[in-house]
Amino acid sequence: MAPSKTAEGSNQLTEAFGKELSLASRSVHADDYINSHRAVAPPMHVSTTFRYSRNPNELQPHFNVDPNSPHDSHMYSRHTAPNTTRYEAILSSLLGGPALAYASGLAAFHAMIVFLNPKRVAIGGGYHGCHGILKLMNKLNGLEQLELEDEEDLAKLQKGDIIHVETPLNPTGEARDLAYYRKKADELGCYLTVDATFAPPPLQDPFKYGVDIVMHSGTKYFGGHSDMLSGVLAVRADLAHGKDGKAGWLEGLIEERAHLGGVMGSLEGWLGVRSLRTLELRVRRQSDNTQHLVDWLGSQLKAGGNVVSDSIIKIQHASQQPEASDADSWLRKQMPNGFGPVFSLWLKSEEHAKRLPSKLFLFHHATSLGGIESLIEWRAMSDQTVDRRLVRVSIGVEGWEDLKDDLLQGLRALKVELGG
């Protein structure tokens, strides 16, 4: 197997500046140490296999280090490949722990469960696909699913089990308290894993709370343009590398990934690098846009007697949780830079929820989230577990006033069609 390339060489910039650079600078330069070519833009490599040295004296089983490019050395692309390695290098820097890329968010979640191999997983609501993987694991080895927000269920956890927290939650965008669950995990001897898909950097840093593994569907904000699938696992730095001859978590995950085979493709790795360059710009803009819209919708609901309050009965978003208005709350500390670009709206009836998306011009009616374009989804289309009056909204980088105008005209058209 090729050596891990996420740590070595990666702190060259920190050393040169005597400090860690900003998130924005690291998004653009964290993979510079890997680039041995004069081209400024990254090349795309589609090769699945990489030549060994012609000098037999340099051959070392399982290692294929190119002396001209030690950080960009590979053997076979099911282990590592140039484009995904650069994607991982940037993510390792942005997430604050060595990161590995997978074919999709669910491939990453699956790899995490296989690696930690718990007997029980406490998991709340959230993305239904992760529950699907746990169901598969139950079929294979009897893994038990427990309810995260039920104290009696939490008490059933034992050493080596997992507390898995998705925050903010899909589809509501509401957040969960990571410090609380870290304390619980410590009391019970469990691992704490977090699906942080809905709040990528700079919105939230789960490692500040001692989380063991941070998972993302990179399909959402890391990709950011609705054109690639990706999953990411980042490991808490002190667990990553082995001591006393034992493999660390990073080495273990790399080895298991090569056997599971769920690696990210080279085109996706290339697209991912290109997208990460603008992560901070996009996410701040999307989150700010969202806050403007949610505040406006909230004020309309409160005032009553208008086209918003005629059709919408409730807004769910982290900014609407009671703790959001308390500057000392866990929520404000956990999400200091904004509450994320996804929220849910509850419409007056199933019919309202089903018809609103078709009245809009700037919002595509589609599933997924995190892209530069705004999406709205009558959530029943892809999730059978949610109330049929719910629509999920993912805000893009458009002008928020235009999005507001689109929602206004859509709600007016809905009122004409359905009355009320």
Ligand SMILES: Cc1ncc(COP(=O)(O)O)c(C=O)c1O
């Ligand atoms: C919170 C969350 N986790 C995981 C996933 C799965 O990611 P992927 O579609 O990349 O497999 C999704 C997808 O919507 C998600 O919203």
